[in-house]
Amino acid sequence: MFNTPSDWIQVPTKRIFFSHASEDKATVLAVHSELIAHFPDLDAWIDTYEIVGGDSLLDKIAEGMDNADKFFVFLSPISVTKPWVQRELNRALTQEIKGTKPDYVVPVLLGNIDRVPPFLEEKKYIDLHRQTVAEWTAEMKASIDGKDALLRLEPNANLRAKWHTTTGRPNVGAVTFSVASWAENLSFYMRTTVPVFTYDHVWIKGGFRGGFTAHDAPLSNEAGDHFLVYALANTRLSPGDEFQVRMRFPAGVSFKDSFISAGLWDGSGPSNTLISQGSDFSVRPPVDGPDEAPAA
Missing domain, CATH: 3.40.50.10140 (Toll/interleukin-1 receptor homology (TIR) domain)
Known part of the structure; x- marks a missing residue:
């Protein structure tokens, strides 16, 4: 004993x-x-x-x-x-x-x-x-x-996404991406039925180095849908980092109805859908960024 x-x-x-x-x-x-x-x-x-x-x-x-x-x-x-x-x-x-x-x-x-x-x-x-x-x-x-420090997950298992609309501004909303493990060389997209009028992005959480690059103009597919694509540039993401893309559509266009999906982008097109219009979403108060821009 x-x-x-x-x-x-x-x-x-x-x-x-x-x-x-x-x-x-x-x-x-x-x-x-x-x-x-x-x-x-x-x-x-x-x-x-x-x-x-x-x-x-x-x-x-x-x-x-x-x-x-x-x-x-x-x-x-x-x-x-x-x-x-x-x-x-x-x-x-x-x-x-x-x-x-x-x-x-x-x-x-x-x-x-x-x-x-x-x-x-x-x-x-x-x-x-x-x-x-x-x-x-x-x-x-x-x-x-004598162990491996960085548990790296495949992008499909690593990247998470959620979306929300904005109180009193139906044409404004955002998609927030986060990672469960360390990540690099990551790209993701937002798919909508109409072009996004204005957009910007912000880090919600994370001690990051570098940043993201976005396509200058949304891409369109044959069905007429539009894709806003972001790519990881000269940085690495750590567990718990959150990156939010804020979007505003023209006045009279509903963000909730225009948003189709968000997920991983493989360089030429969407490779995995993380959330879609049918996924759970939240409604949040306006914040700085496109939410504060006057209605078009």
């Missing part, structure tokens, strides 16, 4: 080492704080917190590296020129090549670099500038645990 703390099963603490240039200290400290806040069970070695007056610099760094399960090297235009960072990286790579610490080195990009350090060319990078906090913290934790 387990009845004392000494009898409890202890989960081994994962230890990681942060190698970086002193000029990048502020950014690396912020990463350190964010990672520990997300995963307080981690033991992240960084010189600011581990080396005090009177310590042997070489001994403490060697001890930190030897005890670490993973070696995170932060690569910036400055750090790749620093001899000290290179020495730490060489030591880490030697341990990895010898097989004493397989998959030990994890590169983290802090900015664009002209030259990748030797033996890192084939490694997967964690890019702090292209990824959201949720993404890079998940990737760091996954690299420590």
Whole structure:
């Protein structure tokens, strides 16, 4: 029977080492704080917190590296020129090549670099500038645990949609898209019986990079229906991100009656319908955007 703390099963603490240039200290400290806040069970070695007056610099760094399960090297235009960072990286790579610490080195990009350090060319990078906090913290934790960080769903299973009309303005409405998992290279459409008079878009939720591009003019098919198409451009979506397209039809045209469907777009046409005119919808008060435009 387990009845004392000494009898409890202890989960081994994962230890990681942060190698970086002193000029990048502020950014690396912020990463350190964010990672520990997300995963307080981690033991992240960084010189600011581990080396005090009177310590042997070489001994403490060697001890930190030897005890670490993973070696995170932060690569910036400055750090790749620093001899000290290179020495730490060489030591880490030697341990990895010898097989004493397989998959030990994890590169983290802090900015664009002209030259990748030797033996890192084939490694997967964690890019702090292209990824959201949720993404890079998940990737760091996954690299420590040896698991896949980003559970990616097929677009048909990932993209969600809902639609609403606007109180007192029957010609105005919106479609809101969201994702359940990380996504890139995603396009979606809104299909209507008449052309949309004006439209814009807004992020409801999400720490995103980049944005969407929309066709300058709605596309039409042989049946006379119209398609307003948006495509993901230079960005990635994180779980829970929401993107809303707000539309206004000419006066006298009902949004509820003109809306046909919304779903995925495969580059040449609709590939999967997510919602249609028969789907549940809500009625909401006017908001900024086309909702506030005067009736045509």
